[in-house]
Amino acid sequence: MSVSETIRNKLIQSLQPERVEVIDESHLHAGHAGAREGGESHFRVFIVSAKFEGASRVTRQRMVNAALRKELAGPVHALAMKTLTPVEAEQED
Incomplete structure (x- = not known):
């Protein structure tokens, strides 16, 4: 299973989201500290x-972060996030 799939599955399991998007932005950080080959x-x-x-x-x-503790200690170097309630998400649309 890919890291992005693991992140998605763990967030679904722990936070039962109405919506979750996981975007791999690693290509934007190629050559930077913490960027893994691949x-x-x-x-x-x-x-x-x-x-x-x-x-x-x-x-x-x-x-x-608690849901992704293992990933943040291992393969994930950086995690940007936007966390909203259903009401807040509706107001953004």
């Missing part, structure tokens, strides 16, 4: 989950 080291995540209700931005990011 990619799958730099990701951007967009996630909409009711579990974020009432949580601050920092708390939401900690929830994502």
